[in-house]
Amino acid sequence: MKGTRIxxxxxxxxxxxxxxxxxxxxxxxxxxxxVASKPALVANGLRxxxxxEWDPVQNRFQALPFVFGTLLxxxxxxxxxxxxxxxxxxxxxxxYRNGPFAFILQTAVELLxxxxxxxxxxxxxxxxxxxxxxxQEALGAPPYGVSILTASILLAFMILPYSASIGREIISxxxxxxxxxxxxxGATPSETVWKVTLPYARxxxxxxxxxxxxxALGETMAVTMVIGNANGFSLNILGPGTTMAxxxxxxxxxxxxxxxxxSLIEIALLLFVITALINIAGKIxxxxxxxx
Amino acid sequence: MGDLRLIxxxxxxxxRARLRGDVSFRALVLVLSIIATVPLLLILLFIIIxxxxxxxxxxxxxxxxxxxxxxxxxxxAIVGTIILVLIATVISVPLGVIAGVFLSESGKxxxxxxxxxxxxxxxxxxxxxxxxxxxVWIVRPMGHFSAFSGGISLAMxxxxxxxxxxxxxxxxxxxxxREAALALGVSYPATxxxxxxxxxxxxxxxxxxxxxxxxxxxxxxxxxTSFGSPFMALNIFRPMAALPQTIFYYATSxxxxxxxxxxxxxxxLLVIVLALNIVTKxxxxxxxxxx
Numbered sequence: 246m247k248g249t250r251i252x253x254x255x256x257x258x259x260x261x262x263x264x265x266x267x268x269x270x271x272x273x274x275x276x277x278x279x280v281a282s283k284p285a286l287v288a289n290g291l292r293x294x295x296x297x298e299w300d301p302v303q304n305r306f307q308a309l310p311f312v313f314g315t316l317l318x319x320x321x322x323x324x325x326x327x328x329x330x331x332x333x334x335x336x337x338x339x340x341y342r343n344g345p346f347a348f349i350l351q352t353a354v355e356l357l358x359x360x361x362x363x364x365x366x367x368x369x370x371x372x373x374x375x376x377x378x379x380x381q382e383a384l385g386a387p388p389y390g391v392s393i394l395t396a397s398i399l400l401a402f403m404i405l406p407y408s409a410s411i412g413r414e415i416i417s418x419x420x421x422x423x424x425x426x427x428x429x430x431g432a433t434p435s436e437t438v439w440k441v442t443l444p445y446a447r448x449x450x451x452x453x454x455x456x457x458x459x460x461a462l463g464e465t466m467a468v469t470m471v472i473g474n475a476n477g478f479s480l481n482i483l484g485p486g487t488t489m490a491x492x493x494x495x496x497x498x499x500x501x502x503x504x505x506x507x508s509l510i511e512i513a514l515l516l517f518v519i520t521a522l523i524n525i526a527g528k529i530x531x532x533x534x535x536x537x
Numbered sequence: 538m539g540d541l542r543l544i545x546x547x548x549x550x551x552x553r554a555r556l557r558g559d560v561s562f563r564a565l566v567l568v569l570s571i572i573a574t575v576p577l578l579l580i581l582l583f584i585i586i587x588x589x590x591x592x593x594x595x596x597x598x599x600x601x602x603x604x605x606x607x608x609x610x611x612x613x614a615i616v617g618t619i620i621l622v623l624i625a626t627v628i629s630v631p632l633g634v635i636a637g638v639f640l641s642e643s644g645k646x647x648x649x650x651x652x653x654x655x656x657x658x659x660x661x662x663x664x665x666x667x668x669x670x671x672x673v674w675i676v677r678p679m680g681h682f683s684a685f686s687g688g689i690s691l692a693m694x695x696x697x698x699x700x701x702x703x704x705x706x707x708x709x710x711x712x713x714x715r716e717a718a719l720a721l722g723v724s725y726p727a728t729x730x731x732x733x734x735x736x737x738x739x740x741x742x743x744x745x746x747x748x749x750x751x752x753x754x755x756x757x758x759x760x761x762t763s764f765g766s767p768f769m770a771l772n773i774f775r776p777m778a779a780l781p782q783t784i785f786y787y788a789t790s791x792x793x794x795x796x797x798x799x800x801x802x803x804x805x806l807l808v809i810v811l812a813l814n815i816v817t818k819x820x821x822x823x824x825x826x827x828x
Contacts, residue, residue, distance in 0.1 A: 264640070329570075333570045362755075363784045364803050402573070433559035435562035470789060510673070516663055
């Protein structure tokens with residue numbers, strides 16, 4: 246009897262250690278990012294967030310252009326992917342819930358979610374960049390091909406599977422009696438989608454959009470490959486730009502000097518905080534919807 | 538809902554307009570869905586056809602050659618990816634499964650809430666940030682890049698996937714099963730290890746395979762951890778090549794020969810990742826939890 250009791254406590258404490266380990270891991274990640282970026286936090290001060298100059302030679306590290314680039318690319322990507330993923334979610338959750346077409350769409354979405362980011366980047370370089378170059382020529386912009394718009398479109402397709410599959414799940418959670426009520430009152434199926442299903446699923450869909458935004462903000466490789474990596478502040482979406490993640494990817498392994506390296510780590514810290522907040526917000530919205 | 542067709546008074550122009558609206562809405566969402574998926578699927582097909590043609594025995598077994606020399610392969614990257622993922626799996630699967638069991642057993646306790654929030658936050662951290670963390674923890678103290686640090690960064694990416702899928706699966710196991718075991722006098726650890734966990738094995742395997750697929754495709758954290766190497770590196774405390782990173786360097790190079798290598802490497806990576814995804818699907822459908 247005694248033997249089992251001891252192994253019982255040992256087993257329970259092993260589980261608890263697992264729980265503590267993952268919690269400590271997160272704290273340790275945050276703490277080390279903070280400590281490692283301390284030289285930069287001291288040297289850059291608040292200008293890090295407000296200034297636009299990024300000049301390693303002069304030791305000036307101000308990250309606003311990168312924050313702006315990240316937000317701009319993610320925002321454009323989000324607009325494109327929301328439209329497309331909403332359509333996909335309606336098709337998969339409402340019109341074709343079963344049958345071969347549903348199966349094909351669903352497999353396609355899962356397949357697309359599994360493609361590694363670097364392969365997306367390669368696809369973007371090979372297929373999207375020439376198209377954007379034609380567009381730039383037509384509009385009289387310098388025909389680099391790589392641009393903020395290129396990165397945004399690529400990003401839109403990359404995050405689409407996530408918001409589409411969350412959207413499908415949320416839409417299929419909408420109670421059937423609500424939809425049946427609308428149909429029995431003479432609403433057409435599309436009016437039912439617009440006036441019953443989507444309003445009911447609104448907050449859940451918003452949660453899915455927030456979660457895919459979290460992915461867009463941190464996406465690195467594909468964006469780095471097609472955004473052009475121009476340092477500096479740019480509103481021109483047909484011109485090259487930079488994001489927080491892409492500047493880290495480009496400069497980290499070549500950064501010389503403590504403050505330079507620490508400034509890049511400070512960007513990582515900022516990226517971590519932004520994505521964590523967005524993800525928590527998305528999670529809260531989705532769980533609240535699922536509980537309803 | 539299936540196919541609910543209305544049979545209204547079709548002579549009424551207002552009704553006809555609404556029916557037209559219905560048809561055009563349905564057409565619109567279908568077209569948008571096709572835009573969202575079909576081009577990418579065609580591109581995928583293109584990579585598979587193009588990649589398959591550049592694959593041969595040499596490509597898989599030789600080391601890369603300097604630019605200007607014909608041929609050359611990616612054997613170092615294939616071996617590197619296998620080693621990196623192995624390191625990450627050895628670290629992340631045990632810890633991930635233990636944490637997942639903990640969450641499913643006492644997820645409602647205070648520590649459980651904190652642990653779940655931590656894992657969910659971990660899941661959302663951009664991979665490049667985790668690469669920096671591995672750099673700060675291992676590369677900087679050691680003074681040089683190493684496959685080990687790359688494996689650690691991949692382990693941090695894989696861990697939350699494994700934990701959350703383990704928890705999700707175990708929560709679906711009916712309470713009656715564990716009650717039956719406990720009522721027979723089976724100890725608590727044995728109930729969990731011999732009854733609950735085996736019943737949820739398919740979910741745990743699925744989660745681990747998905748995590749491996751995700752880890753195998755990651756590039757960003759490897760840029761400053763395992764760094765890459767043109768040689769066949771087997772020492773895990775030295776820099777090592779990986780498939781996704783090889784694709785990155787060759788794809789962004791200006792030489793067509795190297796870009797051809799990148800197509801081949803993309804094909805190999807896609808085959809690995811998609812095969813893992815398909816195996817996952819088969820595992821779930823074959824060993825689905827049925828009670």
